[in-house]
Amino acid sequence: MTQEEALAIVMRALETLNSELDASEQIDIAPDTKLFGADSVIDSLSLVSVIVDVEGDASDALGFPISLSDERAMALEDSPFSTPTTLAAYVVDLANEPR
Amino acid sequence: MNDDEILRGTFVDLRPLVPADAAMTLGWRLGARARLLNSGAVDVEQQARWIATRPANEDNYVIQLKDGRDVGMLSLVGIDTVNKHAEPARFLLGEEVAVRGIPAAVEAMKLLYEHAFGTLDLIRLHGMIAGGNARMLKWQKYLGMREEGCMRSHYFIDGVFRDAIIVGLLKEEYLTISRPRMNALIAMAAQGAGVAGTEIKE
Numbered sequence: 001m002t003q004e005e006a007l008a009i010v011m012r013a014l015e016t017l018n019s020e021l022d023a024s025e026q027i028d029i030a031p032d033t034k035l036f037g038a039d040s041v042i043d044s045l046s047l048v049s050v051i052v053d054v055e056g057d058a059s060d061a062l063g064f065p066i067s068l069s070d071e072r073a074m075a076l077e078d079s080p081f082s083t084p085t086t087l088a089a090y091v092v093d094l095a096n097e098p099r
Numbered sequence: 100m101n102d103d104e105i106l107r108g109t110f111v112d113l114r115p116l117v118p119a120d121a122a123m124t125l126g127w128r129l130g131a132r133a134r135l136l137n138s139g140a141v142d143v144e145q146q147a148r149w150i151a152t153r154p155a156n157e158d159n160y161v162i163q164l165k166d167g168r169d170v171g172m173l174s175l176v177g178i179d180t181v182n183k184h185a186e187p188a189r190f191l192l193g194e195e196v197a198v199r200g201i202p203a204a205v206e207a208m209k210l211l212y213e214h215a216f217g218t219l220d221l222i223r224l225h226g227m228i229a230g231g232n233a234r235m236l237k238w239q240k241y242l243g244m245r246e247e248g249c250m251r252s253h254y255f256i257d258g259v260f261r262d263a264i265i266v267g268l269l270k271e272e273y274l275t276i277s278r279p280r281m282n283a284l285i286a287m288a289a290q291g292a293g294v295a296g297t298e299i300k301e
């Protein structure tokens with residue numbers, strides 16, 4: 001899976017999130033939108049929605065399950081959930097791990 | 100309020116809901132985010148009376164940030180100490196901006212689960228989610244809840260009848276699935292926020 005393909009999955013998940021939010025809560029979607037930590041535009045309820053959709057779509061595309069929030073993600077110095085770009089990069093890392 | 104009634108976390112605490120919270124919680128309940136919850140009080144007096152008359156088999160909390168700001172509410176209702184089950188309910192983040200970027204929802208739910216499966220020694224939690232509330236269903240499943248059934252056309256919300264999706268979580272599923280996920284998100288946020296000496300309760 002390429003970074004572009006993974007980013008497309010993340011952006012789709014964010015579009016789905018917008019469809020679940022009220023009109024007053026819509027977020028601007030961009031590759032550098034802050035998803036986690038200081039200056040984030042979403043709460044953890046919405047972050048989980050994105051994680052679930054990305055896990056599902058990426059697993060479908062790859063043909064094997066991936067898990068985004070486990071000890072491996074926790075061990076990284078910079079959170080993979082910071083932006084769509086970092087999340088996509090983490091998906092690519094998981095996709096390319098030897099199995 | 101007794102100090103030992105407060106459930107304490109890294110980013111949020113759960114403190115008991117009291118009648119003085121009526122105006123604040125009514126404001127949340129009347130907000131757009133609460134439209135998929137069951138309807139409740141229509142004025143502050145009614146809300147205060149409702150809070151004051153909560154039965155003994157409910158634990159009702161306000162979600163409070165560590166800086167003292169109240170940001171939402173969460174309850175455990177139908178606590179059955181014989182059959183050892185209960186229902187997480189009335190989960191609502193009323194101060195949407197204040198909880199951006201921090202795992203307030205995740206930690207609030209974890210504190211409630213710890214209370215249920217630890218302090219109260221329950222073995223099962225369950226709940227019903229209105230059909231169409233896709234974000235809440237995803238949320239509950241991520242936290243380990245399994246879809247157990249559907250009650251068709253059970254809720255009348257926004258002028259239409261909606262199904263109620265029944266979900267359930269057993270203690271062993273909480274310990275092996277939910278808690279590690281919750282801890283991961285809380286720990287990552289603590290790391291990012293530079294919360295010193297953070298220890299995630301296992």
